[in-house]
Amino acid sequence: MDTYEFVNKIKNNEIDIVEHTHKVIEECKKINKEYNYLNVISEELALEQAKNIKKSIKNKENIKNKKLLGVAVSVKDSICVKNVESAAGSRILKGYKPLFDATVIKKAKEQGAIIIGKTSQDEFGFGGFSVNVGLSFKIPKNPFDKQRSCGGSSGGTAGITQKASFPHIALGESTGGSIAEPSSFCGVFGLCPTYGRVSRYGLIDYANSLDKIGPMGKSLQEVALLQETISGFDQNESTTINKPADNYTDFTNKKIKNVKIGIIKEAFENIDNKVNKKTLEGIKKLEEAGVKTEEVSLKMPIKYGLATYYMLATSEASTNLAKYCGMRYGISEKLEGNFNEYFTKVRSSNFSAEAKRRIILGTFARMSGYRDAYYIKATKVRTKIVEEYKKLFKKYDALISPTVPILPPKFSEIEKLTPLQQYMIDAITVSPNVAGLPHLNVPVGFENNLPVGMLLTADHLEEGKLIQLGSLFEKN
């Protein structure tokens, strides 16, 4: 049953929403025992919401326009949900129950969505494999092979999206590829929208100039539906774009006509043969549907995207994480010593190794003597990266590449990688993120029983084009 059908059945009182939600929670608990996708299952909130929906139906209140009535929505741990522990996967925020809903949660709730829990992730989004979880958090496992990674950093989000048998959509967040990458490893659709299209109000920041909240779903229709719900200007968030959002669901049935796509040559170098093969099959499918394709070169973004991204992201992260010091909210320790000693104690014992590594890298890039050569340099290279993309979008509707250069690796293989080698997993996804461009992971099939994803990237605010093209891969 698809989400539309489900929502209609709820509206017509053909499904008991409270009974259904009980079943959803039980399934989540069962899946979680094996796969660790949810840091918190928000049973109390979900059932309260379900009961309220049941009451509205009984009282014949106006529910006709509620697009997500009764639909289960899981939420990345870094997005604040009122009264539900929201820790961004970090021990330093253990016990933090926000006093307010993030704008995306407020919007989803207004449309009748039921919030089922907070999904596991790399601490603050610091990773591409969801193995960098915070101290005392559990690592999510790939839904197709428990020895392998879900991708990251929205790993739990992608995993539960693949595994849930009930109608479900998820909210993920991407800074350098954290929506597309886990979507690829778990075989689901994941849309990272244009920077500023969706409000970040209530998102626990990783890097303010790069963070984007976006939907993940088993079908693109569901993804479009949630994107439509969460998009738009927000008075509480000064970087949101003040232009009306498109009706993204309209693009799922839009006919392909006069569409031209650029195949990014450099993104196919040094990739796994199996990923290459499946991506080429995906391109063929687009061509058969009438899409014109041409090989294009994207030198600057592919060559310098990674360095630019890590310099910008860690610089911003190191300032964002300065606020976690055991006062006002989050974890605290016994008040001892002076301020510096107390802050140092709280931070040193509650951040994991990767958080410390990124704080040090980012602090270095912003430090007097190095700032111009690293942080400021990266902001200038970003300008050039955006320019190169913009030139291509004058000629092409979208660009295409694999999403990740490899198949989901085993945990035992990831353990052997140095941090730098781990960062390389982001090689393809960082550039559209640095340039704030919308991009979509499209599942294109399986190799060795593991999913492969293809990445479609479009110009700013052209999410509709991505949905239109991605719909060709929708299973009917």
Place this chain on the structure above:
Amino acid sequence: MKVKVNKELIGHIAEVARLKLTDKEIKKFEAELREIIEKFSKLDEVDTKNIEPSLQAVELKNILREDKEGICLSQKDALSLIEHKKDGYFKGPKAV
């Protein structure tokens, strides 16, 4: 830019960032960050003369809202998330 990544540099950055690292951590981070910084120093190659820095990738315009009073957190709520508090204030370690 050629940077000499050594124990002293890592130790200094950690102090600035309010982190206390063990000797083992310093040794590990020293090797890892040397590799990372060396690799990322290739940004040097890019000619950025006369290029403006971008603070974000999408051009944004300032939008001001009406200067009207809104709802904000009550003192009680703001203090509800931490155990260290006294007389309606957050309580920190001794300053002097």
